[in-house]
Amino acid sequence: xxxxxxxxxxxxxxxxxxxxxxxxxxxxIGSFSSPIEAFxxxxxxxxxxxxxxxxxxxxxxxxxxxxxxxxxLIIITSSDVEQATEVFDYESIIxxxxxxxxxxxxxxxINKARKILEDKEEKxxxxxxxxxxPSANPARHLYINIDKKLIKLxxxxxxxxxxxxxxVSVQGEAIDYRVHTTLTNMAQKLPEEIFFRVHRxxxxxxxxxxxxxxxxxxxxxxxxxxxxxKRVPLMQKLNLI
Amino acid sequence: MEPTFSYLDQLSxxxxxxxxxIIKIILNELPKDFDLYHYALSLNNxxxxxxxxxxxxxxxxxxxxxxxxxxxDKHEIELREGNTTYVEEFNEIVNKILKFLENSPx
Numbered sequence: 038x039x040x041x042x043x044x045x046x047x048x049x050x051x052x053x054x055x056x057x058x059x060x061x062x063x064x065x066i067g068s069f070s071s072p073i074e075a076f077x078x079x080x081x082x083x084x085x086x087x088x089x090x091x092x093x094x095x096x097x098x099x100x101x102x103x104x105x106x107x108x109x110l111i112i113i114t115s116s117d118v119e120q121a122t123e124v125f126d127y128e129s130i131i132x133x134x135x136x137x138x139x140x141x142x143x144x145x146x147i148n149k150a151r152k153i154l155e156d157k158e159e160k161x162x163x164x165x166x167x168x169x170x171p172s173a174n175p176a177r178h179l180y181i182n183i184d185k186k187l188i189k190l191x192x193x194x195x196x197x198x199x200x201x202x203x204x205v206s207v208q209g210e211a212i213d214y215r216v217h218t219t220l221t222n223m224a225q226k227l228p229e230e231i232f233f234r235v236h237r238x239x240x241x242x243x244x245x246x247x248x249x250x251x252x253x254x255x256x257x258x259x260x261x262x263x264x265x266x267k268r269v270p271l272m273q274k275l276n277l278i
Numbered sequence: 279m280e281p282t283f284s285y286l287d288q289l290s291x292x293x294x295x296x297x298x299x300i301i302k303i304i305l306n307e308l309p310k311d312f313d314l315y316h317y318a319l320s321l322n323n324x325x326x327x328x329x330x331x332x333x334x335x336x337x338x339x340x341x342x343x344x345x346x347x348x349x350x351d352k353h354e355i356e357l358r359e360g361n362t363t364y365v366e367e368f369n370e371i372v373n374k375i376l377k378f379l380e381n382s383p384x
Contacts, residue, residue, distance in 0.1 A: 046336050048303050052289065055296050092332060116336055137285050137339045 041067035043075045044090035072096045091115040104272035196245040200238040281341035281378045328357035346371045
């Protein structure tokens, strides 16, 4: 069983690690203090189980679950018992462990996860078909009007577009243009599969992301801010890719 | 209420390395959290202070200080409402933990 732990509190992470080490069939493949770090791993590989804290700065455990398109089994680890009732809103949550974690209760929760995974295996359930996505037939090119000259741009090469008053700055591989238009207009012209508005002044190419910190994205050598309201939709979008 | 290692002892099942690792983490993080908490209070940023209390609260729970944990709970809630009623008592709890860990034979 491949697991990760996501908890901003290091002692709690160490305790989960220690308890997992006692279980021969459990492999803790990641221990993360922030959801952003966890997303990076989850975008690369699937896991069977997440030990998830609820109360974390910036991003709650529940918000984290909402961003996952296909959440694995989740065991909540929290000291906030008053939030326990909220777990019923999430099918993927199979247990709630109050901190400090009781080893016997941990064992029971793990057994529950084992049973669910075994049942799934036995039934050999076909994976649930993913929700169909918008037709992936994005425009490959875009023409921009610079000094009455139409310039053809390959959209894949555009890294990001920044609003600058009545103009937008289009940046990318060998691309550096200032165009008289709005960011909204650019967003309508560019394929929504790969372009996403992370801030009222920025539209980014998701395929060009190098790194994501809490409130910023690194694209090429530019640091782009992420609006607070755009963080969850961005993570959902990234998970789709 | 005095701190104890009973939870860590029960959890570690006689694994001294694990217990030491946890003590070291708490000893390393708690003073920093405590300084940050005081800084947040000095800025009257009670929301931030409450977030730090929440983090410290977990460390209190590992040391089986149930009454202190209840007080820390109340302190966190009060801070979120802008009240500093329990600052002194909370300071006493954290200082007690730090003294306990520093004097721990482990």
